[in-house]
Amino acid sequence: MSDTLLSVHGLTRHFDVSKPWLNRVIERDDRQFLTASDDVSFDIRKGETFALVGESGSGKSTIAKMIVGLLEPSAGEIRFDGKVMDFASGAAMRALRRRFQMIFQDPFASLNPRWRVGDIIAEPIRTFGLMRGAEIGREVGRLLDVVGLSAADAAKFPHEFSGGQRQRIAIARALSSRPEFIVCDEPTSALDVSVQAQILNLMRDLQDEFGLTYLLISHDLSVVRHMSNRIGVLYLGRLVEVADAKRLFTDPQHPYTRMLLDAVPDLALSGRRRTPVTGEVPNPINPPPGCAFHPRCPHVMPECRQIQPQSIPTATGTAACHLLGQGAPRAQQG
Amino acid sequence: MPTPLLSVRDLVVEFPTRRGTLRALDHVSFDIAEGEVLGMVGESGAGKSLTGAAIIGLLEAPGRIAGGEVWLKGERIDNLSPEKMRRVRGRRIGMVFQDPLTSLNPLYTVAEQLIETIRTHLDLSEKDARKRAVGLLDRVGIPAAARRIDDYPHHFSGGMRQRVVIALALAAEPELVIADEPTTALDVSVQAQIIDVLKEACIERGASVMLITHDMGVIAETADRVAVLYAGRMAEIGPVRDVIQAAEHPYTSGLMGAIPTLTQTADRLTQIPGSMPRLNAIPQGCAFNPRCKHVFDRCRRDRPELIARGGGRHVACWLFDGAMEKADV
Numbered sequence: 001m002s003d004t005l006l007s008v009h010g011l012t013r014h015f016d017v018s019k020p021w022l023n024r025v026i027e028r029d030d031r032q033f034l035t036a037s038d039d040v041s042f043d044i045r046k047g048e049t050f051a052l053v054g055e056s057g058s059g060k061s062t063i064a065k066m067i068v069g070l071l072e073p074s075a076g077e078i079r080f081d082g083k084v085m086d087f088a089s090g091a092a093m094r095a096l097r098r099r100f101q102m103i104f105q106d107p108f109a110s111l112n113p114r115w116r117v118g119d120i121i122a123e124p125i126r127t128f129g130l131m132r133g134a135e136i137g138r139e140v141g142r143l144l145d146v147v148g149l150s151a152a153d154a155a156k157f158p159h160e161f162s163g164g165q166r167q168r169i170a171i172a173r174a175l176s177s178r179p180e181f182i183v184c185d186e187p188t189s190a191l192d193v194s195v196q197a198q199i200l201n202l203m204r205d206l207q208d209e210f211g212l213t214y215l216l217i218s219h220d221l222s223v224v225r226h227m228s229n230r231i232g233v234l235y236l237g238r239l240v241e242v243a244d245a246k247r248l249f250t251d252p253q254h255p256y257t258r259m260l261l262d263a264v265p266d267l268a269l270s271g272r273r274r275t276p277v278t279g280e281v282p283n284p285i286n287p288p289p290g291c292a293f294h295p296r297c298p299h300v301m302p303e304c305r306q307i308q309p310q311s312i313p314t315a316t317g318t319a320a321c322h323l324l325g326q327g328a329p330r331a332q333q334g
Numbered sequence: 335m336p337t338p339l340l341s342v343r344d345l346v347v348e349f350p351t352r353r354g355t356l357r358a359l360d361h362v363s364f365d366i367a368e369g370e371v372l373g374m375v376g377e378s379g380a381g382k383s384l385t386g387a388a389i390i391g392l393l394e395a396p397g398r399i400a401g402g403e404v405w406l407k408g409e410r411i412d413n414l415s416p417e418k419m420r421r422v423r424g425r426r427i428g429m430v431f432q433d434p435l436t437s438l439n440p441l442y443t444v445a446e447q448l449i450e451t452i453r454t455h456l457d458l459s460e461k462d463a464r465k466r467a468v469g470l471l472d473r474v475g476i477p478a479a480a481r482r483i484d485d486y487p488h489h490f491s492g493g494m495r496q497r498v499v500i501a502l503a504l505a506a507e508p509e510l511v512i513a514d515e516p517t518t519a520l521d522v523s524v525q526a527q528i529i530d531v532l533k534e535a536c537i538e539r540g541a542s543v544m545l546i547t548h549d550m551g552v553i554a555e556t557a558d559r560v561a562v563l564y565a566g567r568m569a570e571i572g573p574v575r576d577v578i579q580a581a582e583h584p585y586t587s588g589l590m591g592a593i594p595t596l597t598q599t600a601d602r603l604t605q606i607p608g609s610m611p612r613l614n615a616i617p618q619g620c621a622f623n624p625r626c627k628h629v630f631d632r633c634r635r636d637r638p639e640l641i642a643r644g645g646g647r648h649v650a651c652w653l654f655d656g657a658m659e660k661a662d663v
Binding site: 055056164192194196198200201204219221223225226249260261262267278280281 | 377378491492493494521522523524525526527529548549550551552554555578588589590591592593594595596601602603604605606607609610
């Protein structure tokens with residue numbers, strides 16, 4: 001596909017969570033690894049919002065950090081606009097970095113409290129040498145205006161703003177290097193609902209205005225439903241399902257997706273019958289063998305306990321579940 | 335009408351500071367009937383948690399109750415001595431806090447904590463208390479309760495810990511359980527389980543619940559009635575279905591429109607401009623007036639009281655003052 005902006009293939013990241021060397025020797029323990037992201041592949045098209053959802057420990061943020069180049073993958077490749085991201089080459093990464101930006105969850109932690117708002121927003125412009133002199137000041141004023149603050153706010157410090165306003169500043173900073181792609185890691189989960197609505201609406205307006213592509217990371221399915229075109233569902237570092245947003249909510253293929261949808265409290269009071277959800281997310285250091293979801297799955301079959309399911313094409317995406325493979329010839333080792 | 339289990343009348347909570355006194359709760363009144371689940375919603379700083387803390391007598395200094403009354407089954411409890419209040423707390427009112435990791439003592443086993451609580455309030459032998467503790471854990475859905483009771487809190491996962499906290503809150507058969515954001519620290523799939531456990535365990539024992547949360551979805555599924563707080567004042571109170579589907583207060587209806595849902599197809603969310611005022615800058619008249627799209631002169635001048643709307647609904651908004659409509663329009 002020519003309109004693919006970002007393509008992730010086989011993205012894997014291990015973290016070494018072993019005890020210190022001496023303890024390992026004395027207690028005869030092996031090294032331990034946590035697989036935060038396990039062979040994750042997806043494509044994001046230009047101008048769309050792709051969302052990654054999952055519960056804590058599903059690897060959402062790890063994937064986001066690898067995509068913006070803050071964390072090096074253990075295996076797999078990331079292609080941005082056709083070019084493979086080369087973590088070894090500083091110059092190549094720098095050229096790419098101008099084109100993508102990130103918005104973080106906590107606007108109280110992501111803005112330097114000792115810097116004035118104007119300097120915070122101007123930093124990417126200065127770093128990439130996009131403008132000089134008085135031009136920078138004008139651009140900062142314009143960006144503040146775009147996100148719904150006033151140009152005079154540039155002289156203030158972050159503590160003078162509320163949570164929602166700070167998130168607007170973070171968005172202005174992300175826009176300042178004129179990126180094409182923005183990774184939003186839980187952009188509204190630290191905010192109250194009425195402020196969340198303001199920020200979500202702003203993000204949509206900006207997308208229309210600047211033709212931005214978003215990767216939205218969230219645990220809130222309603223936010224994801226509202227914002228995205230396509231959705232990837234993560235469970236314990238594995239991508240269990242990818243589908244168009246509408247399709248995912250009306251016709252979930254993977255049992256985990258169905259369980260997540262059932263767990264969302266129903267505001268419409270439709271009296272919809274909910275399947276009771278059981279169990280909790282297992283420890284990612286020792287995920288269950290086979291399909292990681294099998295201990296909680298209502299449709300578990302013998303092969304789920306042994307063989308890790310492969311992604312199978314569905315109507316609008318893929319899903320990794322043995323149920324869907326029934327009838328199709330079984331490819332892998334039996 | 336029978337005496338409500340809990341009756342809060344004109345509760346005022348103030349924080350004296352160097353720059354003047356901040357009024358964090360301003361004449362809040364509501365009742366909870368026996369066996370009822372009352373949801374209390376509002377955004378950060380609206381005074382939800384403070385209401386719970388004031389009822390149970392756990393306001394942190396310099397916060398103090400500056401006015402109003404709290405009645406539990408016809409008995410006034412806001413002016414009890416600390417000694418007497420301690421006997422109400424845990425025995426008659428149970429409490430579930432947000433973070434199960436901080437509300438359990440990491441140095442004692444679950445058994446020790448449960449047995450201590452049970453024996454503080456009920457006259458039981460060590461052996462009977464333990465039996466009762468196992469029964470409680472079993473009730474809140476902890477598998478192999480008899481074995482796991484001797485584990486320490488860190489042996490349990492987040493969801494399991496919150497179940498232990500619920501068991502603790504129910505240990506002395508309280509008449510009222512105040513649950514302050516009981517599911518906020520948990521994942522969605524676990525949240526649904528905990529809400530079910532809390533609701534069923536309380537219904538079974540006939541305990542009323544005051545459920546404090548910022549999540550309207552949780553309220554919709556759990557509560558019988560809901561109270562909406564804004565800047566320390568009650569904006570609206572009524573049956574859940576009415577308030578959620580046909581909110582009358584402009585703040586509530588704005589809030590409902592601002593929540594994205596799984597079924598909606600609207601392109602944009604309703605947006606309430608601005609944010610909740612700080613306690614030192616609450617505007618004159620209705621606290622919501624600077625953000626309200628229906629604002630008129632009277633809203634800037636006089637503070638609206640709760641106006642009865644029939645069917646148990648009350649709204650603090652001048653739009654619904656019948657007398658006014660005739661006079662001013």
